[in-house]
Amino acid sequence: MINPARTLPIHWLILFLLFCTSVVTYMDRVNISVTARQMMPALGLTQQEMGWVFSAFVVGYALFQIPGGWLADRWGARAVLTAALIWWSVCTAWTAVAASSSLADAVGIVGALVTVRFALGMGEAVALPSFNRAVANWVPADSRGFGIGIAIGGIGLGSAVTPPVAAWVMVNWGWQTVFYLSAGVGICMGILWWLLARDRPSDHPWALDRHGVSMTSAGQDGKHPVSWRWLLRSPAIWWLVLSYSCLGYVAYVYLSWFYLYLVNVRGFDVLKGGLYASAPFLAILIACPLGGWVTDRVAATYGVTRGRVAAGMSGMILAGCAILVGAMADSATAAVVSLSLGAGCLYFSVGAYWASTTDYSKTHAGLLSGLMNTGANLGGAVSPSLTPWIAAQWGWPVSLATAGGIALIGAVLWLKIDPGKGVHVPPDKW
Numbered sequence: 001m002i003n004p005a006r007t008l009p010i011h012w013l014i015l016f017l018l019f020c021t022s023v024v025t026y027m028d029r030v031n032i033s034v035t036a037r038q039m040m041p042a043l044g045l046t047q048q049e050m051g052w053v054f055s056a057f058v059v060g061y062a063l064f065q066i067p068g069g070w071l072a073d074r075w076g077a078r079a080v081l082t083a084a085l086i087w088w089s090v091c092t093a094w095t096a097v098a099a100s101s102s103l104a105d106a107v108g109i110v111g112a113l114v115t116v117r118f119a120l121g122m123g124e125a126v127a128l129p130s131f132n133r134a135v136a137n138w139v140p141a142d143s144r145g146f147g148i149g150i151a152i153g154g155i156g157l158g159s160a161v162t163p164p165v166a167a168w169v170m171v172n173w174g175w176q177t178v179f180y181l182s183a184g185v186g187i188c189m190g191i192l193w194w195l196l197a198r199d200r201p202s203d204h205p206w207a208l209d210r211h212g213v214s215m216t217s218a219g220q221d222g223k224h225p226v227s228w229r230w231l232l233r234s235p236a237i238w239w240l241v242l243s244y245s246c247l248g249y250v251a252y253v254y255l256s257w258f259y260l261y262l263v264n265v266r267g268f269d270v271l272k273g274g275l276y277a278s279a280p281f282l283a284i285l286i287a288c289p290l291g292g293w294v295t296d297r298v299a300a301t302y303g304v305t306r307g308r309v310a311a312g313m314s315g316m317i318l319a320g321c322a323i324l325v326g327a328m329a330d331s332a333t334a335a336v337v338s339l340s341l342g343a344g345c346l347y348f349s350v351g352a353y354w355a356s357t358t359d360y361s362k363t364h365a366g367l368l369s370g371l372m373n374t375g376a377n378l379g380g381a382v383s384p385s386l387t388p389w390i391a392a393q394w395g396w397p398v399s400l401a402t403a404g405g406i407a408l409i410g411a412v413l414w415l416k417i418d419p420g421k422g423v424h425v426p427p428d429k430w
Contacts, residue, residue, distance in 0.1 A: 010201065011138045015150045017193055018131050021081065022154025024189045025127045026255075026281075027162045028092045028120065028182050029057060033259050034166040034277075035175035037270060042175070043099050047388050049110050054256045054384035056114040060121025062377030069129030069370025073363075076199035077134040080126055082190050088123030089186030091116055096176035128152065128354075128373055133366035136358050137200050142300055144358055145311070149292020149351035156285025156347070160278035163259050167274030237360060237368065239416035241375035243312070244353050246410025247346060248376025250319065250403045252383035254280050254343050265396050266332040276336050283344025291315055292351025304359055305420030308352040315349030316411035318342075323404035327397045339400070346407065359419035379406075 032039075036050050045053075071080045094116050098104060104112040131151045139147035166178045258280060263273040291311050299307025319342045326338030357368040383403075390399040 011147075014134060014138050014197060015147055017197055018134060018151035019154040019157075021085065021127065021189055021193060022131070022151055023158035023161075024085070024182075024186050025088075025124050026155040026158035028088060028186060029124065030159045030162040030255060031092075031166045031178050031182050032057075032095065032117070033256055034163050034274060035170055035178050036260065037167075037263065038170055038175040043109050043113075045110065048385070051256075051385040051388055052110065053113045053117055054252075055381050057117040057121040057124075058252060058377050058381040058384065060118035061125045062121075062374050062381055064122045064125035065129060065370040065374040065377065066367065067370070068126035069133070069366035069368070069373075071126065072130040072133040072366035072370075077130040077137075077366075078194065078197045078199050081130040081134075081197075082194040084123045084126035084130070085186055085190030085193065088120050089183045089190065091120035091123060092179050092186060093183035095120070096179040125370075125373075125377075129366045129370035132354055132357060132369035134197075134199075135354075136362050136365040141358075141362075143296055145292040145295040145299070145307075145351040145355035146289060147292070148354040149289040152347075152350055152354065153285055153288035153292075156281045156283070156288060159255070159281030160285060163274040163277040164271070165274075167271055171270065234360075236416070236418055236421070237371070239413055240353065240356055240360075240419075241372050243316075243410045243413035243417065244372045245375035245379035246406045246413070247316065247349065247353070247379075248373075249379035249383045250323070250346055250407050250410075251343075251376070252380035253387050253400070253403045254339075255380075256384040257387050258339070261396065262332075262336070266335060268332070279336055279340040280343030283340045284347040287315075287344035287348040288350050291348035292355070294348075295352040295355060303420050305418050308356050308359070308419050309414050309417065310352075312349040312352035312356075312417070313411050313414035315345050315347070315352070316407050316414070318345035318348070320404045320407035320411065323407060324401055327400035327404060342404070342407075356417065356419040 032054070036045075039045065040047075040050055068080070068084070094101075095113070098112040098116045099109045101112060103115060107115065132148060135144055135147040135151060169178050169181065259273055259277040262268045262276055263270060268276055295307045295311035297307070298310045301307075302310075322338050322342035322345055326335045326342060329335040329338055353372065354369055357372055358365045361368060387399050387403070390402055
């Protein structure tokens, strides 16, 4: 009988499951940007009202990042992520019927959709901090940028596959079916994660006989637990949060409006728009793990701070420049190419951001990454509503150029981030 511990590197199984979960998270948040094409006329929603629905998800997502990270640190990624998957899958299915539910009778159609999307955001808020907690436990320190890059890179596949598939399902079976199918996939993923994942290598039955030192050492911190309140007083942490907020603003332009921009502004039809809307996310699928690998290699050669800054800052600079070019392009094809490259460059920097939270404090990797992602989603909460407003006032080139400029601001802020020094905590705060 074959012993799985000798044939399967278990930490790669964990990363694969996180990758698949990442696919599901972005499938469940991107689908509404496609179904909005039918939802808006069917439910009588304006662009601004749809923007409020988009933003409601982001507000719920932002507000529950820190609690989600704390829960992952306290109870472990296995239980917390399983519960979250079930929660947001139910909310995804609820989106399909919210407008005809008793909730809509009480607060109106827009109010019902805002409530459901807020609740969905609460559930998904747990995901990425739990990913970071799992990576901190399972992956050796010199590979954590690559590990989190793989885990988060699933958003590229989820976001790339969702527009064309959702558009096809919507055209053939209606927009409600998109949400039902997404919910079913999420529930299946929750069951799979519970059955195959564990919080630490020492807990996994397949890993008990494994002889590799890196697996057993990956889950050991070897440091005293520290007061997270003390960590939050560090200016270095807040520069990281502020820079990631800039990334969040730009990311949500793609997540909320890119498909509708291609269809309504650039003139693509519904199905072709869904196909081209996947291009930025295919770029993310490649660039996110690549950026994680680069930050680890540079960190190993030149030190942690240079490794994180090199990948984080260069990705944000290139993203800002590519978005500015795409915003001003006359050709629709050139715009798609340049804006897609911008998305890839943006997520090239993600591994550096998330690995930096673990560099600052592995003990509180979930909570600190939750704090950082709160910043990203506060920026993201503004983006879905502000983007169409700027476009209505001054045009879509200015609206997209604004996003490019914000990416460049995020790049400059990397000059203040120094994860190589960690966060000094006096012994009396241990």
